[in-house]
Amino acid sequence: MLRQFFSYYRPFMGLFWLDFGCAVLSGLLELAFPLAITAFIDHLLPQGDWTLTVAAAIGLLILYAVNSGLLVIVIYWGHKLGINIETVMRAKAFDHLTRLSWRWYDRARTGKLVARVTRDLEEIGEVAHHGPEDAFIAIMTFFGAFALMFWVNPQLAVIVALIVPAMLALVIIYGGRMTRTWRNIYSRVGDFNVRLEETLGGVRVVQAFGNEAHENHLFAADNARYRQAKLDAYRVMAASNALQYMGLRLVQVIVMVVGAGFVLNGKLTTGGFVGFLLLVGVFYRPLEKIAAVIETYPRGIAGFRRYQELLATEPEIADSPDAVEAPALRGNISFEGVSFEYDADRPIIRDIDLTIRAGETIAFVGPSGAGKTTLLALLPRFYEPTSGRITVDGMELSHMRLNSLRKQIGLVSQDVFLFGGTLRENIAYGRLGATDSEIRSAAAQAQLTALIDSLPEGLDTIVGERGVMLSGGQKQRVAIARAFLKNPPILILDEATSALDSHTEREIQDSLDRLAVGRTTLIIAHRLGTIRNADRIVVLNQGSIAEIGNHEELLGRGGIYAQLAS
């Protein structure tokens, strides 16, 4: 795990060594200052040489200036190292998330995912920067200061050393408590994200049902838990800070009293006394750093573990090593003994055998929940059949590169998802990089021209989050325009169930009919009126093909279709 963590440093080793080197140098200078003060008091002062004193002060000032320069490097470039690592990780996580399969997303909660990509990685970045540096510097100054104290006065150093274990225990205990309270806080933030995401995403439903008070009530509970978690953290923080402060003052007072005795007995010089007191401060500071490392390290590591888990989640559906680029498809599709289940032992599609010829228009009908949408989701490989195989032009789907297959299948689904940008961007999503005239021509074929002309900003009108500023019928048309732009040989149309007025419906049907020309078209039909002209109609029932034929044949048969039509 640590090895994997450190592998992220590799591209930034120059930055790492710069930061680390400067931090070590700064730590050494910190150790040198008390010694300089000792020398100053014991050797320079008695000489009464003012020029020398000023020269020493200037020398000291230069050292301080160097040290503050080192601090600039450590703070800026050190954080740069952290944010660089964080950025690489975030890009990787995003890329991975965009490739995970539908089955995974069926169970994922977006709020938690957002938290992973933002907060977890921020913590990892902090640890990446502070972790190794702080741990090393803390240990170095801790032992360095102790060695110097021992050198200045061994007896006093031993007294300090006797108090240290108690202080260390305090730091570790409170560090652990801090970690637990922070973990609690972050888990509450995760809850927040999930609730905000769901409530704000569904705010129209909330208002439609007049359930604002109910949502407020649920939110208030989360809010209160978050407040409590924060209060717990502040309590631990207050106690920890007060105890650490008291510990430092205690050690200083003890050193002051005992040290004064040594000075009076002539066992310690005044300079040594002052230097020793300063060293106590230097010696004590790493304890805070150690506490900080103890506190941030587990959080960063927990975040890194979750990050690694995410990256280790293999997309269920991905290119096999021997997959090849799909050739230009004609659209002969064959389902051979295809079965599928979302959950084990709950078959949704059962042993489907079906051959579709290139250019054929074939409609799928059947009761709600029969598996129409599911069956057609297998064609672009959104899900993988549990058994059986699907071929296009004789080539098995899994032998083609996923992207090259999906680029040749157009999908107009009933709930059209629009992105929050402009109308132009949303249409161009069908084929990124399409020219203005191609976009306009696709829009015209989808009968969007009148709408575009009526908008003050035309194609550059912002459509609102998820396209809220467009009507259901207009969104359908954008989806159709996308499909025109994509111009795929195979088309899957999931007919809109939402009622459109008959005029709009006819217009959209008209566009769809034109879109279907020259393509293999598979229609999930909810209204039988629109599919009379289909070459064949497949009636699905409980995941199996119950009947197959054209409109007249099926009516004549007097089966499920005839019942549905009546």
Ligand SMILES: Nc1ncnc2c1ncn2[C@@H]1O[C@H](COP(=O)(O)OP(=O)(O)OP(=O)(O)O)[C@@H](O)[C@H]1O
């Ligand atoms: N992502 C999913 N995870 C688990 N089960 C699912 C999932 N999607 C659909 N199902 C189940 O699969 C069955 C078939 O659903 P599907 O959407 O394919 O039916 P449909 O024939 O298209 O229905 P409708 O006409 O109502 O759209 C249903 O019982 C449904 O509950």
